[in-house]
Amino acid sequence: MRRAVTAALAALVLAAPVAxxxxxxTASPVKKKPKKKKKVVAVVxxxxxxxxxxxxWGPVQVTIVVKGKVLTDVQATAPTERxxxxxxxxxxxPVLRQEALQxxxxxxxxxxxxxxxxxxxxxxxxxxLTQAGI
Amino acid sequence: xxxxxxxxxIMGMPISIDVRDPHGDPGAVEAAFAxxxxxxxxxxxxRDDSEISRLNRGELARADADxxxxxxxxxxxxxxxxxxGFFDAGAPIPGAVDPSGLVKGWSVDRxxxxxxxxxxxxxxLNAGGDIRVRGCPETGRPWRVGIQHPLVRxxxxxxxxxxxxxxxxxxxxxxxxxxxxxxxxxxxxGVLSVTVVGxxxxxxxxxxxxxxxxxxxxxxxxxxxxxxEALTVLADETVMTTGGFPRAADExx
Numbered sequence: 001m002r003r004a005v006t007a008a009l010a011a012l013v014l015a016a017p018v019a020x021x022x023x024x025x026t027a028s029p030v031k032k033k034p035k036k037k038k039k040v041v042a043v044v045x046x047x048x049x050x051x052x053x054x055x056x057w058g059p060v061q062v063t064i065v066v067k068g069k070v071l072t073d074v075q076a077t078a079p080t081e082r083x084x085x086x087x088x089x090x091x092x093x094p095v096l097r098q099e100a101l102q103x104x105x106x107x108x109x110x111x112x113x114x115x116x117x118x119x120x121x122x123x124x125x126x127x128x129l130t131q132a133g134i
Numbered sequence: 135x136x137x138x139x140x141x142x143x144i145m146g147m148p149i150s151i152d153v154r155d156p157h158g159d160p161g162a163v164e165a166a167f168a169x170x171x172x173x174x175x176x177x178x179x180x181r182d183d184s185e186i187s188r189l190n191r192g193e194l195a196r197a198d199a200d201x202x203x204x205x206x207x208x209x210x211x212x213x214x215x216x217x218x219g220f221f222d223a224g225a226p227i228p229g230a231v232d233p234s235g236l237v238k239g240w241s242v243d244r245x246x247x248x249x250x251x252x253x254x255x256x257x258x259l260n261a262g263g264d265i266r267v268r269g270c271p272e273t274g275r276p277w278r279v280g281i282q283h284p285l286v287r288x289x290x291x292x293x294x295x296x297x298x299x300x301x302x303x304x305x306x307x308x309x310x311x312x313x314x315x316x317x318x319x320x321x322x323x324g325v326l327s328v329t330v331v332g333x334x335x336x337x338x339x340x341x342x343x344x345x346x347x348x349x350x351x352x353x354x355x356x357x358x359x360x361x362x363e364a365l366t367v368l369a370d371e372t373v374m375t376t377g378g379f380p381r382a383a384d385e386x387x
Binding site for chain 1: 150290
């Protein structure tokens with residue numbers, strides 16, 4: 001059981017660099033223009049759900065919150081078992097966020113590796129990001 | 135860039151197809167997934183009614199098997215010879231065949247051809263970490279594929295840049311799949327993972343498995359491959375690559 005938990009954490013940590021790598025690179029170059037009328041447009045956060053993807057201990061689904069072109073939140077749920085999803089959210093998501101920030105510099109689209117479980121989370125996240133258009 | 139793509143669980147792993155063409159054909163993605171599901175039904179060793187299971191139980195004569203089964207088993211034989219027996223679809227059960235080590239990459243290559251035929255030019259397929267990319271993910275840059283660091287899960291050992299390439303990685307950290315040296319029956323030593331890149335994913339995957347099974351002798355063997363390049367992470371985390379390995383100039387850190 002403990003090993004499975006470790007695997008879960010590792011998978012969550014790994015997922016971040018794959019899908020989030022380009023989240024911070026979409027800003028257009030800064031152009032200095034003379035000030036015109038200020039037009040304030042409120043950016044409404046959007047919530048997008050990735051597909052449920054099977055991991056070793058059951059299906060995992062990733063939900064992201066996107067504000068404009070920026071990924072602002074990541075939640076993971078294991079739909080079939082409430083306690084597990086609570087565990088994933090409470091224990092792993094803070095790590096995931098931290099790793100996502102660290103991974104931005106590597107700027108990768110995909111990850112090649114021998115670990116399949118991590119891919120499940122990564123691919124649910126990737127699909128959600130694709131759907132979000134970022 | 136908006137894409138046409140999704141993830142499906144086939145052959146016991148998540149497979150993603152992501153077409154980045156501005157007007158991608160969702161039908162092509164569906165056709166590619168339908169092909170992969172058919173491959174699973176035909177080749178799975180976990181399904182009693184697959185052709186491979188029936189072959190191994192003696193209920194199906196090899197002459198009566200699907201042409202694709204012939205193609206795959208023949209290619210497995212060729213790869214066994216090319217790798218001096220280190221890629222062996224016959225191991226570990228005498229008389230039985232388990233072409234799973236080739237089927238994943240081979241079927242993804244064929245799925246890519248389905249996308250090609252439908253006019254797709256910018257896409258990736260990712261079958262549990264074995265990847266085929268074509269074109270670019272967005273205008274003006276190639277795909278960037280991280281090679282998982284075998285020990286540090288949040289780190290990449292290298293980054294590959296490519297616009298038309300197959301990338302396969304084998305390692306001992308693979309789930310439920312313990313690669314052994316077929317000649318000794320023992321797991322290899324001195325190496326953590328081997329990544330092979332080249333034109334064909336099935337071949338790249340078989341070479342990666344073989345080079346990993348060779349252990350410390352793997353890097354020297356990969357240096358002699360034609361048309362394929364390799365990256366090996368040794369037990370002390372040293373990264374070795376063949377001369378033409380398409381490493382990104384800027385790998386980040």
